Amino acid sequence: MATIYDVARLAKVSKTTVSKVVSNTPYVSEETKKRVLEAMEQLQYSPNLAARGLKGKRTYVIGLIVPYHAEHLFHDPFILDIVLGVESTASDYDYSVLLFMPKPTDKRGVYDRFLRTGYVDGVVTLESHAGGIDDTILDELGIPRVSAGYREDLKQINSVHSNDRLGGYLALAHLLELGHRNIGIISGPANFVVAVDERLQGAREAMAEWGIQLDPALIGYGDFNVGSGYQVAQQLLEREQRPSALFCMNDRMAAGAMYYAHNHDLLIPADLSLIGFDDIALPTIVEPPLTTIHQSPTEIGKTATQHLFALINAEIESFATITLPVELVVRQTTAAPYARSIHMGSSLK
Known part of the structure; x- marks a missing residue:
């Protein structure tokens, strides 16, 4: 080199x-400059980032703010796929990505150390629990910024997310069309910014079309990991009138619910229908394969980062929220309620 x-x-x-x-x-004389540029081209010389930054008044680095504990980040395939979309797009623009994981107790310090010092040309933020992203500080700094998810301040600009409301609607409509009426929901954290609320609202809208109200007692709150799916499934399925179906707001919690069913002799989908959300690699690995709502986290990351560069390059001043499509993927975990008793003549558990 x-x-x-x-x-x-x-x-x-x-x-x-x-x-x-x-x-x-x-x-530097034009003749000398020409000789240097020709030598650089002949040798295929690439200036380092610092030199390029001096030339264009840029750092050639973007920040990625992920307000999660490292254990959460590196165990969640959905978040990692968003990160993949951000990194691959930044690489296409010959940029590097600097990861920020601010702690709630030191959020101002992280923003001051890394953002106020001019380390980055722009940032992508990931949706988080309430209080994870400080929109006030970001607006104050004036750094180009795009949200991969919903903005905490709920402004409908410079953000990219899936159609979560439609996803919730499609999940419940599918179960209702199969004949389920006693449906439990394993939700994400109650203090999540917007996505969980949007999915719940879509579920309510589907049930309203069938003349049914969503029973708050049939909603349990997990934290998107497998263990919480198991625990909430236990709460819901040990009710006197257990649900015939569960809508889980991500595939990992659906896997946890599936483990609980297997451990308690509930056949899927004969005794219990399950539907997840995300369509990460997991749904095709578990047995039976999981019915779920497909969304594209890598595309969220890519689209957010592409629009961040449009902001950095002053090609646009802002853009309206981009809502990416979702779709229902029917596999083998959903069927008419209590199919085992209908087809096998066995008693319900």
């Missing part, structure tokens, strides 16, 4: 002169 010294040697100038050409410093 060519170095700045190789360029200087070929162009017959000093290393300092090469640095001046790279950073577009004045007082």
